[in-house]
Amino acid sequence: MTRGRFITFEGIDGAGKSTQIDRLQALLVERGIEVVRTREPGGTPLAEKIRALLLADDMCTMSETLLFFAARAEHIARVIEPALARGAWVLSDRFTDATYAYQVGGKAFDGAAVEALERMVQGQLNPDRTVLFDIEPLVAAERLAKARAADRFERESVDFFRRVREAYLDRARRNPERFFIVDAAQSPEDVSRALLTEAQGWL
Numbered sequence: 001m002t003r004g005r006f007i008t009f010e011g012i013d014g015a016g017k018s019t020q021i022d023r024l025q026a027l028l029v030e031r032g033i034e035v036v037r038t039r040e041p042g043g044t045p046l047a048e049k050i051r052a053l054l055l056a057d058d059m060c061t062m063s064e065t066l067l068f069f070a071a072r073a074e075h076i077a078r079v080i081e082p083a084l085a086r087g088a089w090v091l092s093d094r095f096t097d098a099t100y101a102y103q104v105g106g107k108a109f110d111g112a113a114v115e116a117l118e119r120m121v122q123g124q125l126n127p128d129r130t131v132l133f134d135i136e137p138l139v140a141a142e143r144l145a146k147a148r149a150a151d152r153f154e155r156e157s158v159d160f161f162r163r164v165r166e167a168y169l170d171r172a173r174r175n176p177e178r179f180f181i182v183d184a185a186q187s188p189e190d191v192s193r194a195l196l197t198e199a200q201g202w203l
């Protein structure tokens with residue numbers, strides 16, 4: 001059995017990730033590919049409990065980072081690895097790039113500590129492809145204000161989201177073969193077109 005592909009979707013809140021993953025999932029399923037759609041933090045019953053803590057409870061950035069990686073360890077062991085091993089494609093709404101963007105970029109947490117945790121928790125596992133939905137934070141905030149009540153992360157300042165955006169772009173620049181950056185300020189149809197065209201090349 002060939003191993004499946006591990007595709008992750010990144011970008012600030014309100015960039016349009018969830019909307020577009022739905023469309024890509026439909027395309028892959030049409031092609032007869034088994035797709036496992038998942039998200040971080042979360043993806044397993046325990047990791048979803050950790051998610052609820054992370055999105056609601058105030059905590060220091062150290063605890064926050066460790067909880068993200070605890071949830072990630074569960075997610076990898078119980079969902080991501082088994083799916084890839086049986087040949088399924090895993091589409092994950094966020095993964096470790098988000099830790100670099102939010103905790104390291106947004107909150108100035110120690111990047112070397114995150115690298116150590118990444119090695120410990122992931123071993124050799126890395127996304128095959130990462131789609132970065134890049135958008136100006138004010139535009140994303142406007143969308144979110146219309147869409148849903150903000151969680152603990154979504155309540156952060158515009159300056160915070162500017163740092164997160166820059167950290168994401170920096171990761172993309174350092175890993176150009178893995179990242180595909182899409183201009184997420186376009187209409188949903190234009191974003192889909194760009195994403196689905198890129199995805200044809202993965203098949």
Ligand SMILES: Nc1ncnc2c1ncn2[C@@H]1O[C@H](COP(=O)(O)OP(=O)(O)O)[C@@H](O)[C@H]1O
Nearest residue numbers: 012013014015016017018019143147186187188
């Ligand atoms: N390209 C777009 N243009 C305008 N609004 C969008 C676009 N993509 C998504 N939206 C809307 O913006 C809100 C946030 O989108 P969502 O997909 O939930 O973003 P994310 O998952 O990145 O937080 C939703 O109400 C969604 O319908």
Ligand SMILES: [Mg+2]
Nearest residue numbers: 017018019093
């Ligand atoms: Mg979403």
